[in-house]
Amino acid sequence: MEKIDWFGVNARSAKKYEALMGNLDGVRFAFEDADKAIANYVPEGSSGAWQAVEKAVLKKALEEAYNDLAALRVAIVRHESKLKSWEWSL
Numbered sequence: 001m002e003k004i005d006w007f008g009v010n011a012r013s014a015k016k017y018e019a020l021m022g023n024l025d026g027v028r029f030a031f032e033d034a035d036k037a038i039a040n041y042v043p044e045g046s047s048g049a050w051q052a053v054e055k056a057v058l059k060k061a062l063e064e065a066y067n068d069l070a071a072l073r074v075a076i077v078r079h080e081s082k083l084k085s086w087e088w089s090l
Contacts, residue, residue: 014084017076024073031069034062 038059043052076083 010085017080017083020076020083024069024076027069031062031066038062 038055041055041058043054
């Protein structure tokens with residue numbers, strides 16, 4: 001027996017799911033830009049309130065952020081059917 005989506009809840013949820021996945025892609029692109037910035041980062045010459053940070057520390061932090069994003073994407077995909085069939089808000 002097929003459920004009828006009288007109020008368009010599932011359609012709205014599917015759109016929100018697609019928007020969420022699109023936003024995750026946007027975050028990934030931002031991480032790629034951060035990776036390029038880290039590659040060009042020169043810690044020497046930092047002064048005042050800004051303290052030099054080693055490139056390795058920045059790369060490790062970015063790697064952890066990538067891993068967290070990947071874990072979030074896996075969790076979202078695992079629950080895709082629930083997210084597309086329930087009303088939820090961003």
